[in-house]
Amino acid sequence: MKIAILPGDGIGSEIVAEAVRVLEVLDLRFETESALVGGAAYEAHGHPLPDSTLKLAQSADAVLFGAVGDWKFDALERSLRPEQAILGLRKHLQLFANFRPAICHPQLTHASSLKPELVAGLDILIVRELTGDIYFGQPRGRRLSPDGAFEGQQEAFDTMRYSRPEIERIAHVAFQAARKRSKRVTSVDKANVLETFQFWRDVMIEVHAQYPDVELDHMYVDNAAMQLVKAPKKFDVVVTGNMFGDILSDEAAMLTGSIGMLPSASLNAANRGLYEPSHGSAPDIAGKNIANPLATILSLAMMLRFSLNQPEAAARIEAAVTQVLESGLRTADIWSEGTQRVGTREMGSAVVAAVKAA
Numbered sequence: 001m002k003i004a005i006l007p008g009d010g011i012g013s014e015i016v017a018e019a020v021r022v023l024e025v026l027d028l029r030f031e032t033e034s035a036l037v038g039g040a041a042y043e044a045h046g047h048p049l050p051d052s053t054l055k056l057a058q059s060a061d062a063v064l065f066g067a068v069g070d071w072k073f074d075a076l077e078r079s080l081r082p083e084q085a086i087l088g089l090r091k092h093l094q095l096f097a098n099f100r101p102a103i104c105h106p107q108l109t110h111a112s113s114l115k116p117e118l119v120a121g122l123d124i125l126i127v128r129e130l131t132g133d134i135y136f137g138q139p140r141g142r143r144l145s146p147d148g149a150f151e152g153q154q155e156a157f158d159t160m161r162y163s164r165p166e167i168e169r170i171a172h173v174a175f176q177a178a179r180k181r182s183k184r185v186t187s188v189d190k191a192n193v194l195e196t197f198q199f200w201r202d203v204m205i206e207v208h209a210q211y212p213d214v215e216l217d218h219m220y221v222d223n224a225a226m227q228l229v230k231a232p233k234k235f236d237v238v239v240t241g242n243m244f245g246d247i248l249s250d251e252a253a254m255l256t257g258s259i260g261m262l263p264s265a266s267l268n269a270a271n272r273g274l275y276e277p278s279h280g281s282a283p284d285i286a287g288k289n290i291a292n293p294l295a296t297i298l299s300l301a302m303m304l305r306f307s308l309n310q311p312e313a314a315a316r317i318e319a320a321v322t323q324v325l326e327s328g329l330r331t332a333d334i335w336s337e338g339t340q341r342v343g344t345r346e347m348g349s350a351v352v353a354a355v356k357a358a
């Protein structure tokens with residue numbers, strides 16, 4: 001089996017390097033191949049997702065992705081910006097299901113912005129639809145003035161759209177995921193205002209008929225945003241559209257203490273996937289050996305479980321991360337009084353040692 005390694009920009013190369021060290025010590029004999037993506041690829045090849053990178057990703061069983069983006073590319077036209085690489089990979093690999101677990105490790109409850117009793121034991125899985133919704137709907141654009149100048153532009157528009165098959169397949173993914181957990185799904189929509197999300201709700205109810213053992217409830221997105229900070233442990237599996245999922249999964253991330261702890265998986269119908277931390281390229285801390293590599297290391301564990309059929313290896317990594325946190329080591333983002341501050345590299349070394357010892 002082959003793993004494509006795409007570190008990307010900013011802290012991408014630092015955090016991916018630590019995950020690769022963990023992979024190597026597992027001694028599983030996967031073939032790995034690296035390529036440039038994002039701003040780094042734009043600088044070398046003139047495009048954030050060069051053909052060679054896309055071909056590598058398409059030929060691999062799984063992709064380990066760091067992050068892309070840097071403020072210095074903000075002036076580029078949209079199609080050449082680093083972030084387009086991730087959208088292109090999702091589209092070409094048909095990655096329609098994004099899994100973002102938000103787990104509050106008991107050792108980190110005090111790092112959350114909520115009271116410890118609200119987050120202790122938190123374990124939510126957000127399932128976000130990735131290929132539809134307002135991010136991809138057509139038409140979209142700006143109504144231009146004859147000379148194209150900004151001053152003359154009067155309107156901009158995007159189209160929110162979901163097809164029945166798109167909703168059906170993400171509904172199946174969510175209900176099946178719930179079967180492996182506590183058998184509860186909350187579908188988050190805005191059915192009171194948007195036609196698209198009334199349709200979403202109707203299709204969810206229809207698909208749910210095939211999963212009588214799973215409980216389904218519905219919640220408007222504004223209420224969901226509130227409940228996530230009021231009583232987050234009420235949720236188990238949350239399924240939602242692309243835009244609401246984008247926002248709610250970042251909100252859920254912060255409940256757990258740091259976005260530096262949260263892995264994610266984006267899967268297609270064949271369970272091939274792209275695995276990446278939930279955070280971005282953090283240009284503010286790049287190159288300083290202070291980024292938290294644990295989200296990327298935990299993304300590797302998700303890869304081993306979902307795409308490479310190595311659940312024991314995945315569990316070994318997760319246990320190693322828990323052990324390292326237990327021992328009191330912390331990167332700056334999760335540091336607190338009484339714990340030992342370490343850098344990216346040292347945190348990676350500690351996980352490598354714990355995996356080796358297991």
Ligand code: NAD
Pocket residue numbers: 011015066067068069070071083086259260276278279280281282283284285290291292293295333
């Ligand atoms: P970000 O997630 O990169 O950073 C937000 C904050 O979290 C920053 O203060 C950063 O230092 C901190 N942070 C992030 N990851 C961390 C880690 N592992 N350890 C410690 N601290 C960490 O989000 P942003 O600042 O809004 O965006 C920066 C760039 O990343 C932008 O160009 C954006 O477009 C891009 N981005 C890329 C992805 C992706 O590649 N999938 C996702 C989100 C943002």
